[in-house]
Amino acid sequence: MADLNELLDLIPLDQLGAKLGVDAETARATAATALPSLLAGLQNNASSPEGEDALASAIKQHDATFLDGGVDIDAVDTADGQKIVQHSLGDNQSALASQLSGAAPGGVDLGALVQKALPILAPIVMAFLAKKLSSSQGGLGGLLGGLLGGQGAAGTQGAGGLDLGGILGGLFGGAGTQQGSTPAAGQGAGGLDLGGILGGLFGKK
Secondary structure (H helix, E strand, O other): OOOHHHHHOOOOHHHHHHHHOOOHHHHHHHHHHHHHHHHHHHHHHOOOHHHHHHHHHHHHOOOHHHHOOOOOHHHOOHHHHHHHHHHHHOOHHHHHHHHHHHHOOOOOOHHHHHHHHHHHHHHHHHHHHHHHHOOOOOHHHHHHHHHOOOOHHHHOOOHHHOOHHHHHHHHHOOOOOOOOOOOOOOOOHHHOOHHHHHHHHHOOO
16 A cells, blocks of 8 residues: 655655755655645545545546656646645645644744645645556545555644644544544654654754
8 A cells, every 4th residue: 555655755855945945854844744734635625425536537637657757846737736735725725834834843934835845746646646546445535544644634743743633633624534543653644754754854853
């Protein structure tokens, strides 16, 4: 089953950092926060049968071969990316940016970086989902749940105590979360150590 590490590893961090005006380490921290945020929004949209069908149709319109040979950030259609972000996060975009900026230690405006990165990352996510959807035994819901660690938005924690899962759960009303599942401290979606990634950036382990 695909996990968030596999998706994160597709992102050329030097290129993303150049687009964001930050170094590769900060770009990785930004991507590690932006990706589960976007996936949680997509999962929330797919929480009804009609929403799942609409999202599956949108995913199939994206070319999975875009990922072949490595992603070129310069080739990403950010106009398409902004439409994806608007559809998946909607009015939650500004609230997410505000809460991330307020919650992130170290004086780094993580919210602003995530907001800038989302339209760049969204087409990559859709191409990744297009590539994985045909082989996902659980369909789209299973694929998104797997990428979010099987726990939905609740399975995500960030740097220095940054509760990304709590932020996303608050934005989406806990959609996609599973009761009785408690992620290990510092563990994020799919076992991704968001605490370690972001903690290194912000100087807190």
